[in-house]
Amino acid sequence: MAVTTQQLIQWKQQARPIVVLTAWDYAIAQLLDASGVDVVLVGDSLGMVTLGYETTLPVTLEEMLHHAKAVRRGVQQALVVVDLPFLSYQESPQQAIHSAGRVLKETGAQAVKLEGGYPAMAETVGRLVKAGIPVLGHIGLTPQSVHQLGYRQQGKTADAGERILGEAIALEQAGAFGIVLEHIPASLAAQITQKLTIPTIGIGAGSDCDGQVLVTADVLGLSQRQPPFAKSYVNLREIITQAVTDFSGEVRERNFP
Template identity: 45%
Template sequence: MSAQTHIPRMTAPKITARKGGEPIVCLTAYDAPTAAILDEHCDLILVGDSVGMVVHGLTTTVGVTLDMMIMHGQAVMRGSNTALVVVDLPFGSYEDSVETAFKSASRVMMETGCQAVKIESGSYAAETISYLVERGIPVMSHVGLRPQSMNVLGGFRARGRKQEVADEIVENAIAAAEAGSFAVVVEGTSVEIAEKATKAVDIPTIGIGASAGCDGQILVTPDMLGQFDRVPKFVKKFADMKGLIEGAAKDYAAQVKDRSFPGEANTYKFTKK
């Protein structure tokens, strides 16, 4: 019997090396079964703090805790084998000091086994990114629309319609790259800003509501699977999972009520030996 071929996981340096090359495929996952399905098709799986909204029913990502991220990160690591797994650092777990950021990030990596963390990159972020990278923690940054800052930004709205904001987004991307990020997510910006940021940095840009000209793309998986009626403008629904689940539940309910389920094929019979 031949030995099974082992395919090593994607690494942060390999993602960085894809700058300007084959587009990087990224999706989110929050559980082992989904991660197992996505693993073959994705270069990078993000355990996003979007889990608070799409799994736990929160109205924003602000209420997500470090313990929640670790639990879901552990599940995704169990389900995946080859994709680079990145776990979000949630709101309040890294902003106040570099020491706090390292404590949170090191705990995430130690307890999940993931390969990198992601932070939302405001003007404060460069020092934090550099501190983490110098201590062995790969960091993916996030600029543009930053969901953790929605209370300051005024909601989940596209960013960069004013020139000073557009300049700030590009400057934050440059600062994140210079600080040592291996990639940067660019969310909710115009095509022009996303492409300007992509040209301005020597690390891959991962677009979400940005531009096909970014070095890769990411979507929240339940959004692109059609599990929700309302999704952001930039989401394309690649499936109708909500309809599929509703149809299956309807058929199940009908068969329970008319006693056609469970049938003979779904039950056990007592036999004497």
């Protein structure tokens, strides 16, 4: 049975942790799905991982659609969620509906993710949900606001924590099926997780969230730089470099084929 948004909410009620990883192409998506990952996120982090940008800001909707189509072709069981990139949804609810509609229509993905829980964004989420588009929220450190927030931990003061909690409640009321909590204190994430009936997916937000997400390139040791909350389970940069060096040596010494 393929994973659904309703199932994620049930898993929260059952205290069954939710596993989320990112994908950017068919091969990685296929491997994640075969490994039993619950949610495959086509994150705009592919801007750095795949396209070589410094931040997520330059990523276009067309680029997200291109990668999401490839990912979707590799997934049979997991729920596929696609990030709406910077300036593809912030202008108006109409723009958001158009962009999100294209994602579902053209890629076959089942949901979209967008950043922010301030009043105008909560209203946009409500409009998307009413249009039949499932939405995963994202609050705390929001990478599309890098020039405003940097990559610092968010919600460290009482006021900032109250604001983030308020955003989480607003997104749930707007109809989001879950919320990513990025780089906030574990105590705040625990408080939000307890308050909501929809699942929280943590990234650098402690162990009390209903699920965890990481960028797959970080997990596989493919990234040049790791965020402080990531964990590498293998060093593929080293393994791939060694394999290519060995192949190159054999070709140059005429030992291959």
